[in-house]
Amino acid sequence: MVELARGLRLPEPVYVTRPTLPSLERFRESLEQVWDSRVLTNGGAFHQRLEAALCARLGVEHLSLFCNGTIALLVALQALRVSSGEVITTPFTFPATPHVLHWNGVTPVFCDIDPVTFNLCPEQVEALITPRTLAILPVHVFGQPCDVEALARISNRHGLRLIYDAAHAFGVRAGGRSIASFGDLTMLSFHATKLFTTIEGGALVSGSAALKARIDFLKNFGIADEETVVGPGINGKLNELQSAFGLLQLEQVDVEIAARRAVSARYRARLAGLPGLRLPPLDAPGVESNCSYFPVLVDRERFGLDRDALYAALKLFDVHARKYFHPLCSQIPAYRALPSAAPDRLPVAERVARQVLCLPIYGQLRPDVVERIADILWALHERASRG
Ligand SMILES: Cc1ncc(COP(=O)(O)O)c(C=O)c1O
Known part of the structure; x- marks a missing residue:
């Protein structure tokens, strides 16, 4: 292995993602405008411009910016009065998803996932509905x-709220529509690791002006005007500096998506046929993905190494893949005693969490580096299968 690593090791570490930053010169110009205005936060001009620009880019009508995606999701549940009972969600996600349920006094009910998309399996969602169920959080x-049509049918049939966590899905389209336009509310995350970023940040996309107005009160302490507090709100505002950063980021997001698409295509071309490595599914008809992640499934029998051994071996070459999402949220101590968290109820999620590995992908990942990562994966497989 040492010999192999010496030959193929990358000259500098490659991480799972890296943000593409806007021009510092242009950001300085925006900062000068903020300095001149002395308006630093509370829905200033940059905040308003970013909300409008995101609506235009995403093809949605009502969007509220937030300081991060977690607070946005917390407020989404409050806005729809989901603050008791049970909500059906996936264990194969970042911990923020079940945590916002917990913080709202809701019990998460974990449901198994589809083996191809890794998203909630609609038939199994329906089987988990009880009189205590208030919402579905896919x-x-x-x-x-997700299978948005099936989930809409189920939520309508049972009178449930449908709130989407679209933290990974900026710019994705399904059935000719923005993915952010489905359900009662959709949350987006603009964290630094995301395709489109405001450093920290997020948004809620609402289906109506009335719901957006309620959300805008809730994210500003419930304050409607100087003398009126309409409800128990919180502070979820995005400031002017980050909004200005977001406007510059937005100008380059389509170039970033195209560049990631090229990285994804290169991985696919080079890794097709590598035994024991299952590549992400190709876009289904009507779907436009954003190529923000490149998750592969590692089958130990056929690849020759299991996921953990491959993850550790890649590090020797300075390739820092990530085991998203291992451990499953159902295995987090706060949730693992829940009946729905039992591993035998979540066989697909358990297997995917054991096998999944996200390879590095970002717009500025050079073609020769992608080629080298593919060479390393082939070499590791060949070495492992020689025994
Ligand atoms: C699926 C998912 N949901 C929620 C979040 C939380 O978003 P934020 O970091 O913007 O609070 C993240 C990631 O950060 C995520 O990956």
């Missing part, structure tokens, strides 16, 4: 759209 994991 995640478009890795930007792969």
